[in-house]
Amino acid sequence: MRRIQVFFLSLVCLTSIAWKWQKDPHIEQYTRKGYQAWQAGHLTEALSFYERASKLNPKDYDLLNTLGVIYEQVNLPHKAEEKYLSAIKLNEYFLPAYSNLGSLYWNQDDTKKASYYFQKRIQLGDPKDPWTIKAQKSLVTINKNNKW
Secondary structure, eight states: OHHHHHHHHHHHHHHHHHGGGGGOHHHHHHHHHHHHHHHTTOHHHHHHHHHHHHHHOTTOHHHHHHHHHHHHHTTOHHHHHHHHHHHHHHOTTOHHHHHHHHHHHHHTTOHHHHHHHHHHHHHHSOTTSHHHHHHHHHHHHHHHHOOO
8 A cells, every 4th residue: 555655655756846847958868868777676776866956956745745655655754754844845835745744754654743743634625635635644543443
């Protein structure tokens, strides 16, 4: 199930940043190569290309979120957390980063932080959005399993 989430997140991330490619052709080149490497399972190579693109456009919160997803895949949760938090710092309404942080913390059994970020995702999201509904379900599951 987590792989399906990551796949859909990757598609959303790529679509969201595509319009920014026009500003600098190197961003497009690095992002495209990063995506191709990611899809081929070459995660270290993907990170290298995405990091290059991010250096050219450090305020691209979509790109930071994508980096976070890949850092999770290579089992570097601290780097993933850093990227997600940076994305939120740049755009406090960037919903995918809240969902990703909630999942990251939940996978680390930090249910308090997971709950916080799922709650923020729910609070900021459209109640009919499938990702908001998913965050609600995740929060219900966390609350059932934890009594604080």
